[in-house]
Amino acid sequence: MLRSNCDRSARSGFAGGVACGGEGVKRVTILKYIFLVLSLTISLAAHAQESLVVSYDGYAGFQGPIWATKDLGLFDKHGLKTELVLIAGSPRGMAALVSGSSHFAQGSASAPIPIRLRGGDIVIVAAALNRFPFSVVTQKEIRKPADLVGKKIGILNFGGSNDLAITLAFKEWNIPRQAVTVFASGGAPERLAALSTKAIDATVLSPPETVAAARMGMNILAHLSDLKAAFPQTVITVRRSFLEKNRDTVKRFVRAYSEAIHVFKTDKAKGSAVYTKRLKQQDSKVIEETDDYFAPKFSFPPRVDRDGIRNALELVTALPEAKGDINLEQFIDESVIDELEREGFLKKLR
Template identity: 55%
Template sequence: MMLQRWFFTVLLLVTLPASLAAQERYLVAYAGFAGFQAPVWAPKDLGLMAKYGFNGDVVLVPGSVRQIQALQGGSIHFAQADAATAINAINQGADLVMISGSLNSFPYSFMAQKEIRKPGDLVGKKIGILAVGGATETATILALKAWNVPRQSVTIFPAGDPVARIVALSTRAIDATVLSYPDINEALRVGMHALADMSEMKEASFPMNVMVARRSFVEKNREAVKRFQQAYAEGTHQFINDKEKGLAVLTKRLRQKNSKAIEETYQYFASKFSFPTRISPVGLRNTLELLSQRPGAKIDMNVNKYVDESTLDDLEREGFFKRLAGKS
């Protein structure tokens, strides 16, 4: 019996396509459970990684800062992070590059205690963020600048993930924070209100979802990267254009089980995601300019230092995006 099992195992390995038998398993990280993580979930949940021959799985690595650390350490291969965190790391010498993007505006609302009725009321208040150097801090600073509220007039500090920040709001440990769907609904439920929808602010052009990988990995594994780009792009496209599939992805992945909240999350992000999955040049310039204004910052303004969309260029020339768009 043992000999028979050994024979069939050897036979299976011999008859498998060489590329499949030897293919490495790639890990793609998402940062949390907000709706804007859907472009990472959809390729896996809708079978698109398998469709394009990309042997991958998705893993939770909380927060963009930790994702960047995991990429640099080689424990993951791709991460959907925000542009500010990626740029900061690359500018400090990290072997990283942004290869695509699926959301080019802030998905946040600025949630605050009910007595904070206008931006000027934030003076002297405490604002919670996820992490220093990440998207929530960048969004907060940008909003304060747009409102002419001096950065020094408020206290900004890390207060945990969205759930922790909602608890902090409810206990008045913080006075305001930025949240996305479906967490906005929970903040409203505990008595907060939306001071502003940041996606409607003219300063909101910001690459919130950028796919990041090690530059050396991209150069050595171009075919695998291209296969991933196809799955990522079609996942985003299907989410935008097929409500049933989009809702199925969110229902599976969100910690929120309220069907109305899931529906609202879908409606919001289906209209915000980008296709083709490219990083906005305007948003990238905005981010570079914003980061360069921080005290002591020395930011290289050369976009090519941070972005390599050459695999997307290949797909564009091959008509990939036109074919996908033609199916909708």
């Protein structure tokens, strides 16, 4: 009876018929192989099409590494499909990251540290800039730090890297914070405009705004990158749970990001091209000065300066969680960079 059914199925050409004998086993094996290949192809296609949302928090030269990673095709080179999104303001960027709306966030360490202190699921995996990128720009009659006493200083906002930079500069200059008036006065373009109308006496700016300020006759009083104090201004933050579940993705991201930093430090033409596109700046002199300012300061390998994390903690001293001894390593996971070092990837870039 079984043989009769097999014969009928074979004669009718019915694909779902009973498979019998050696021919049937071969057909089943082929079908299994086809199914395996199709499954693998679909899986790889889905993986290739998975898009990662990467945020950054403003327009300035210190955003260069993430722009270069995207614009120079380095994400593609390392097998990542990404969407670069501007989310102005570090707190908003962190909110998007914590909620899962984004996968990676570039910004300063001042944003993730308080979230982590409260038990948030985030961690810094790389740092492109461990120095303040700002310069103190003043009215031309202010020639030395002591001349700032009694003056009005505009910053972006309180509790951010602008605020900390001014605080640490005053410490080095032995000027009490209360000896000046510090207030929030908008973004870099707004503060530059306020300087030009003498609504404020001083502010902190970074290239390309510093170049424009100098052309307007303003005085560049000090480069805060020359301060003894370190600060992790440009870091990459992820959810710790995302790192644990998608370690290979994070590793490929850090490979691409490291390569972008290396390009900035070694290939001026490519770095300048990125700035020209992203800053929408056609003045080659401005682009050149921006690149000259930032390229030597970018960190390669992209490790986090622990002293910078200590300084960043000064921004959150009012939090109950910031009291007592704090383990700095809770904010950082450099295990991916450690792997890239052991595997020789970073050495090959040098």
